[in-house]
Amino acid sequence: MGAISSRENMRGGLPKRNQARSLRRNMTDAERVLWRELRRNGLGWRFRRQFPIPPYIVDFACLEARLVIEADGGQHNRPGDHDHRDADLRAHGWRVLRFWNIEILENRGGVLERIAEALGPWPSVYPHPNPPPQAGEGVSDCRPGTPSSPLAGKR
Numbered sequence: 001m002g003a004i005s006s007r008e009n010m011r012g013g014l015p016k017r018n019q020a021r022s023l024r025r026n027m028t029d030a031e032r033v034l035w036r037e038l039r040r041n042g043l044g045w046r047f048r049r050q051f052p053i054p055p056y057i058v059d060f061a062c063l064e065a066r067l068v069i070e071a072d073g074g075q076h077n078r079p080g081d082h083d084h085r086d087a088d089l090r091a092h093g094w095r096v097l098r099f100w101n102i103e104i105l106e107n108r109g110g111v112l113e114r115i116a117e118a119l120g121p122w123p124s125v126y127p128h129p130n131p132p133p134q135a136g137e138g139v140s141d142c143r144p145g146t147p148s149s150p151l152a153g154k155r
Contacts, residue, residue: 030071030101031059037112038069044122051093056085061094065119070095073101
């Protein structure tokens with residue numbers, strides 16, 4: 001028997017992976033509509049669909065933003081299912097947005113606007129806490145004998 005990778009274990013192993021594949025093949029109309037908008041960096045961020053975050057499989061996940069998006073119809077039918085699931089995901093550092101399928105189908109622009117607000121700007125626009133010096137700044141000539149060299153005056 002082959003060794004199981006840590007990534008496979010982290011995502012729930014073969015049973016979860018197969019379940020996620022099945023869900024990808026059988027997406028609801030609302031999930032299909034939303035996926036068309038999210039895929040290929042549609043909002044500037046990369047999303048995965050039917051993504052295992054054990055013990056769950058979430059509809060959409062942006063790993064970099066730690067954001068989960070759920071499209072809800074009648075598939076989660078027990079009272080409190082959402083609350084427990086959302087609390088568990090939040091406890092593991094995920095933010096969760098939920099939309100009713102009808103909302104996705106009838107108000108796609110509003111849904112995408114709420115997702116974009118939750119995502120915020122791509123992190124690369126934030127200044128680096130310790131940026132490298134600009135060209136010519138903070139660079140000293142370290143040749144022996146130059147005034148700014150730590151070896152100045154030492155021969």
